[in-house]
Amino acid sequence: MLMLLLVWITKVRGQTKFFNVMKYGAVPDGKTDNRVLRASTDPSSLNTDHWISFRHVDGLTLTGGGSFDGQDSPNTDEIHIGRSSDIQIFDSTIAIEDDYISMSHRSKNINITKVHCGPGHGISIGSLGKLPNEEPVLGITARNCTFSGTSNGVRIKTWAPSASPSIVSNITFQDIIMDNVYNPIIIDQQYCPLHNCAKKAASRVQISDVKFRNIRGTSSSKVAVNLQCSSSVPCEKIELMDINLAYKGSDGPVDSSCSHVSGVSYGEQMPPSCI
Numbered sequence: 001m002l003m004l005l006l007v008w009i010t011k012v013r014g015q016t017k018f019f020n021v022m023k024y025g026a027v028p029d030g031k032t033d034n035r036v037l038r039a040s041t042d043p044s045s046l047n048t049d050h051w052i053s054f055r056h057v058d059g060l061t062l063t064g065g066g067s068f069d070g071q072d073s074p075n076t077d078e079i080h081i082g083r084s085s086d087i088q089i090f091d092s093t094i095a096i097e098d099d100y101i102s103m104s105h106r107s108k109n110i111n112i113t114k115v116h117c118g119p120g121h122g123i124s125i126g127s128l129g130k131l132p133n134e135e136p137v138l139g140i141t142a143r144n145c146t147f148s149g150t151s152n153g154v155r156i157k158t159w160a161p162s163a164s165p166s167i168v169s170n171i172t173f174q175d176i177i178m179d180n181v182y183n184p185i186i187i188d189q190q191y192c193p194l195h196n197c198a199k200k201a202a203s204r205v206q207i208s209d210v211k212f213r214n215i216r217g218t219s220s221s222k223v224a225v226n227l228q229c230s231s232s233v234p235c236e237k238i239e240l241m242d243i244n245l246a247y248k249g250s251d252g253p254v255d256s257s258c259s260h261v262s263g264v265s266y267g268e269q270m271p272p273s274c275i
């Protein structure tokens with residue numbers, strides 16, 4: 001897929017500027033390689049760990065009916081947010097091998113609405129706690145999103161052991177449809193993909209005030225709700241409201257699993273709540 005017409009609107013010192021990519025050489029004929037916005041298949045040509053980045057900007061709007069084609073580079077996050085606040089992402093469709101949207105430290109007031117994901121991973125807060133001096137992640141909302149055939153749905157992950165204490169708070173995942181998702185709802189505070197991690201060490205990232213509301217659909221694994229929090233700083237004020245996730249595998253019925261979690265659950269609870 002190539003983007004056909006993508007207009008960048010950016011506010012520079014209060015003035016709105018439009019950038020029409022056709023003026024920068026994009027040709028919408030369905031044949032021309034418009035590498036305006038299609039990544040090279042050779043990652044070494046980038047010289048960096050990212051393809052398109054926005055830094056030190058204020059008041060940027062990126063809009064239009066186009067697409068970014070990363071030519072599905074492995075182990076890539078589609079949209080990675082860090083050290084940023086007041087961001088809205090809406091009406092987007094994402095298919096990628098790694099996290100669709102990941103939010104790392106010092107992400108604040110992020111609003112994700114009507115995003116469709118699949119196949120690939122999911123929406124992730126984290127991973128956090130890998131680096132020293134990480135700052136809190138506060139005020140993230142994801143609403144009216146759908147996930148199809150993904151390995152994760154909504155996830156918070158923190159490293160164990162963690163290099164520094166930190167905070168994740170005021171997070172809402174609401175009105176979400178899961179279609180055949182392996183881990184629809186997951187908090188993983190034992191994230192450690194490296195071989196030599198000390199599995200016994202606990203994460204020092206405190207997770208609190210996380211709401212999972214009106215999350216429905218199907219899980220492709222038995223444990224549809226999996227909340228594995230830190231033994232040293234347990235999760236607090238976790239809310240499960242109106243959860244209805246079905247699992248059809250022979251090792252059913254659908255289940256939930258919690259460690260070191262306190263909070264409330266109400267409304268429909270399928271699987272039965274472990275809080």
Ligand SMILES: *[C@@H]1O[C@H](CO)[C@@H](O)[C@H](O)[C@H]1NC(C)=O
Binds near residue numbers: 090111113
């Ligand atoms: C999030 O974005 C959606 C879509 O633009 C908007 O309707 C909603 O009011 C926003 N919510 C917040 C909390 O900003």
Ligand SMILES: *[C@@H]1O[C@H](CO)[C@@H](O)[C@H](O)[C@H]1NC(C)=O
Binds near residue numbers: 109110139141170
């Ligand atoms: C929680 O985050 C939302 C944005 O997602 C923000 O509008 C709200 O003010 C925050 N609440 C608190 C108590 O900080």
Ligand SMILES: *[C@@H]1O[C@H](CO)[C@@H](O)[C@H](O)[C@H]1NC(C)=O
Binds near residue numbers: 144
């Ligand atoms: C979000 O989902 C809720 C529940 O399904 C629905 O009532 C609401 O209209 C949806 N909002 C948008 C903006 O699609």
